[in-house]
Amino acid sequence: MPLSYDVIIIGSGPGGYVTAIRAAQLGLKTAIVEREHLGGICLNWGCIPTKALLRSAEILDHANHAKSYGLTLNGTMTADVKDVVARSRGVSARLNGGVAFLMKKNKIDVIWGEAKLTKPGEVVVGKMSKPVVEPQNPVPKGVLGEGTYTAKHIIVATGARPRALPGIEPDGKLIWTYFEAMKPDFMPKSLVVMGSGAIGIEFASFYRSMGVDVTVVELMPNIMPVEDVEISTFARKQLEKRGLKIITEAKVSKVEKGANSITAHVETKDGKVQTITADRLISAVGVQGNIENLGLETLGVKTDRGCIVIDGYGKTNVPGLYAIGDVAGPPMLAHKAEHEGVICIEKIAGVPGVHPMDKAKIPGCTYCNPQVASVGLTEAKAKAEGRDIRVGRYSFAANGKAIALGEDQGMIKTIFDKKTGELLGAHMVGAEVTELIQGFVVAMNLETTEEELMHTIFPHPTLSEMMKESVLDAYGRVLNA
Template identity: 90%
Template sequence: MAENYDVIVVGSGPGGYVTAIRSAQLGLKTAIVEREHLGGICLNWGCIPTKALLRSAEILDHANHAKNYGLTLEGKITANVKDVVARSRGVSARLNGGVAFLMKKNKVDVIWGEAKLTKPGEIVVGAPSKPAVQPQNPVPKGVKGEGTYTAKHIIVATGARPRALPGIEPDGKLIWTYFEAMKPEEFPKSLLVMGSGAIGIEFASFYRSMGVDVTVVELLPQIMPVEDAEISAFARKQLEKRGLKIITDAKVTKVEKGANDVTAHVETKDGKVTPIKADRLISAVGVQGNIENLGLEALGVKTDRGCIVTDGYGKTNVAGIYAIGDVAGPPMLAHKAEHEGVICVEKIAGVPGVHALDKGKIPGCTYCDPQVASVGLTEAKAKELGRDIRVGRYSFGANGKAIALGEDQGLIKTIFDKKTGELIGAHMVGAEVTELIQGFVVAMNLETTEEELMHTVFPHPTLSEMMKESVLDAYGRVLNA
């Protein structure tokens, strides 16, 4: 006889496990299905371990510029690839165990295996079709296994995987995805990164810090295409100062493999094709939702461009089936998945006052050097929508804390509706902006106006003071510039 639950979540990434916890908090009998590793890609192979790698790169960069701070370090500072990777994997393993603890603490049953929806309200869990890619994190104790399980509400949170271009498919040796890029056995001497979204630029930044000769190829006219053009241009200039080679308006048309290198044929918009040889190539051309082999097509669940179609509450077109996170479409961000999952399960539980997800107020962060962060409309998008706007800017070079830190290259940009004073966009590039951006996210959620921001007291000396100065600049009242 099938075991019955109120809610079953398929996939234990950030969206899945947070949804399961909130479901249990609301008194719903909850289970979560996982086939590889608790915490999903983000915790095991994405957000967290990449930040550990980038932290090693940051420390190395600071050490190599110790003289700028009046310090002398004896001998040459070098990176030990095995130790750098081991630290990153250790951070991931620690958090993986933490998710197992949270499931137990919140009385969420963990079902180990691969789920398939056989009909609304029912899943069949079979043996995983492939072994776990992170063997240092064993299957948690006390999990349930293969069998049939039922629930009134089934939430699909199966995430996404790297997208592969025909003819340039990753092979794990010469052509990498982020899986291989995260755990190299040795650093290549040269690297070509195909794609300049967050994943591509973060790895380009990391490997450059490790002394690798890095070239980035981007199809569109600017790197980090979702960002404001002014911020993107500033970031590109700083990355190029660090020695990265960046080619925009270009595409890799063909890759030839050698014994231990690749030759990429890069075509620019003028039709010229240039061969670029590199030891390794990272394919970072986006991700695609994991919608296959779930039984969705047979049940008539609507999909679009590789993702499950939902309303603002995670509901699909089939009663009792929901989807959240990457598999439910862009923006494909862990924090979006978490919030989306909470909204979904609270709506299921009948929590009053639940609002549909507002994707316009989801921040985006790229942890390269310099960091980039943003929320809301870009200047170009605001103009395209016909908004009458005010734009404020403030440079890191005018901020005392940034100068004291030796981090005086950066920019804060704010965009306001001229008629209402509503903050409709904020964009940043520079040190620690991934931490600063949340101040503007809170302001936007509270529908804060420029007047309220101007009357907010920011502590001194801090980087956050630049946020207020950018607001003041939009209204011709900047004080420290």
């Protein structure tokens, strides 16, 4: 007799494990199927460990500029790649154990193995295939593994993996994905990064701080193409000041492999080709949903461009089957997956007042140096929608706290509807903006107007004061500029 649950969730990334916890809170008998390691890519090989690497890079950057703070270091500050990586892996291991604790605390069964959908309401779990990457902690030995399990509701949360371009497939040695880039066994002297989205730029920033000669190749006219053009242009100038080489409106058309190096053929929009020889190449051209080998075709699940098609509550076209997170389409962000999962399970449980997620209010963050963060419409998108807008800007160079920190290069930009005062978008570049952006996210969620923001008291001296000054600037009332 198969073990039966109210809900089975396939995948234990941020979307999967958070959904499982919320399901348990709502009194649903819940199980989660995992083939590799709790926490998924984000916790083990993405969001968290990259931030640990970037923190090491930030400390090194500050140390290398100690003189500007009136400090003298006795001796040379150097980076030990093994120790830097070990710290990053340790951070992930700690959080991996934390997810296991949360599963136990909430009485959620963890089923180890490879899940397959054979018919509505049924999951067959096979033997764990060899993990793509080694788990942070050994997979716990338990009674739940291979077998057949049933549930009234099944949620697919299998995440995504790096996209590969034909002819430039990662090989784990000379052409890296974020897996290899996150745990190098040596520090290359030179590097080509293909793609300037969040993943590409974060690794470019990290390796540059480590002293690597880095070249970024981006197909679009601007780096971080989803960001406001003014912000990405500012970020590019700052990155180039740090020594990054950036080539836009270009593509890597071919890669030749040597014994211990690569030669990238970079083709610009005018058809000219230049070659760049480097120790390694990082392929950061996006990710694709993990929809293969799940049995979706057998059930007739509708997919589009490598992702499962869902409605606003995670429902697929097959009754009782749902999808959340990266596998359900962009934006492919951990916090989107978590929120999407909560919406899905609360709708299943009949919680009153549940409404679909507003994707316009999902913040995006890039943790390079300088940091970039945004929410809502860019100036270009607002104009394309025919909006009559007001735009406010405020520079870090006019903020006392930024100057005191020695972090006076940055800006905050706000976009308002001229008629209603609605905050349409906020865009930032500079120190700690990934922490500041949530203030504007809350404001947008509460439908706050410019008047209410102007009457909000921000503490002094803080970086957050610039948020208010940007609002004031949009209405010709800026005080400290």
